[in-house]
Amino acid sequence: MQSPYRELKERALAANLEIPRRGLAIYTFGNVSAFDPGRGVLAIKPSGVAYDVLGVDDMVVLDLEGRILEGTLRPSSDTNTHLVLYRHFKGVGGIAHTHSTYASGWAQAGEPLPLLGTTHADHLAADVPCTEVMSVAAVQGDYETETGNQILAAISDPLVVPMVLVAGHGPFTWGESPEKAVYHAAVLEEIARMAFVARTLNSEAPRLPEHLVRKHYERKHGKGAYYGQK
Numbered sequence: 001m002q003s004p005y006r007e008l009k010e011r012a013l014a015a016n017l018e019i020p021r022r023g024l025a026i027y028t029f030g031n032v033s034a035f036d037p038g039r040g041v042l043a044i045k046p047s048g049v050a051y052d053v054l055g056v057d058d059m060v061v062l063d064l065e066g067r068i069l070e071g072t073l074r075p076s077s078d079t080n081t082h083l084v085l086y087r088h089f090k091g092v093g094g095i096a097h098t099h100s101t102y103a104s105g106w107a108q109a110g111e112p113l114p115l116l117g118t119t120h121a122d123h124l125a126a127d128v129p130c131t132e133v134m135s136v137a138a139v140q141g142d143y144e145t146e147t148g149n150q151i152l153a154a155i156s157d158p159l160v161v162p163m164v165l166v167a168g169h170g171p172f173t174w175g176e177s178p179e180k181a182v183y184h185a186a187v188l189e190e191i192a193r194m195a196f197v198a199r200t201l202n203s204e205a206p207r208l209p210e211h212l213v214r215k216h217y218e219r220k221h222g223k224g225a226y227y228g229q230k
Contacts, residue, residue, distance in 0.1 A: 005043060005070055008036050009059035012043035014132050015094060015178035020051045022186045024098040031076040032096045034178040035086050040064050045080060046073035048123075048197040077144065084148025085174065089158040094178030099170045102192035106130070107165035113191065116198050119190040121216035122227075123162075127207075128155040128188065130165040161187045 003009065012034040013142070019030045043059045059081035060071035066083055068075070076082075079211060082095050098104075106113050106128075107206040113128035131150040151164050151172060162184045173184035197221040198205045220227040 003070060003187070005036075005041065005061045006056070006180040008034050008041070008043045008222070009056050009061065011057045011069075011178050012059045013054060013184050016045045017051060018055060018179075018182045019096070019098055022182070022189075022198050022211075023187055024100040024182075024189060026099075030098040031078055031082075032178050032179035032182060033076075033079075033082045035087075035093045035095075040061065042082065042086060044076050044079055046075060047073070047077050049073065061068040076202060078147075080142060080144035081148040081151070081172070085151060085158075087173060088152055089155075091159055091176060092174045093176045095172065095174045096178070096181040096186050097170065098173050098189070100114065100185065100189040102196050103165065104169075105196065107170050108168055109188060110167045110170050111165075113165065113188075113195055114199075116195050116205055117191075117208055118212060118216045119194060121208055121213045122220055123159065123184070123187050123191070123217075125213050126161055128165060128191075129161065131167050133167045134143055134215070170202075198210075201221050 019025050024214055030095050031045040033042045035042045041061055041063050044056055046058050046060055049058060058073055060075040063069060064083060064087055069079045078097050085095055107130060109146045110130060112130045115127050131149060131154045134146060142195050147166060154164050155161055158174060162175055165171055171188050173188055175181045175184055188208040
């Protein structure tokens with residue numbers, strides 16, 4: 001008898017396999033989850049399993065309380081972070097966590113990613129926020145849940161700002177689907193690399209002027225958007 005979660009697990013697997021394909025993590029680093037809001041369940045990568053041996057039956061299905069509904073492997077160690085975000089981020093259907101080099105570099109520097117160019121503005125009209133460094137008490141508690149709480153504190157509208165840097169750790173991204181979450185992870189890495197190059201060449205490189213920010217953001221996301229095909 002086929003699993004009732006088969007399609008969700010297939011989408012989770014495909015999204016996870018995009019992480020090494022896009023060069024967003026090595027070995028077993030990173031994870032993606034796929035969420036079914038109608039049933040209130042998510043499928044996520046198992047902890048510590050290499051991407052090149054992952055199969056659809058390895059995906060772990062849980063409800064929003066963290067109860068395992070299907071799967072024999074232990075879910076990602078970041079599962080509680082995903083759970084916190086799904087409980088609070090309405091309209092989100094996928095979450096990705098990577099250790100991509102440039103985005104993680106900004107996170108380790110504890111710096112928001114500044115909006116320096118139009119590629120960044122094409123995707124969001126704000127700096128990518130960076131959380132506070134986690135306190136000793138938070139680390140000694142439920143670390144992954146506290147990571148989720150830190151992200152909540154840094155993000156006011158997850159549908160407008162679909163990415164964050166967790167200080168000292170790395171990036172989390174999300175979207176209306178797991179595919180979009182990984183897309184945002186790849187975009188974040190690219191704009192982080194561009195910003196690094198810009199600030200290396202000119203440490204005083206300024207924020208993109210607001211009229212250019214609005215133009216590039218609105219032509220893709222505004223009411224009169226005209227980028228792409230209808």
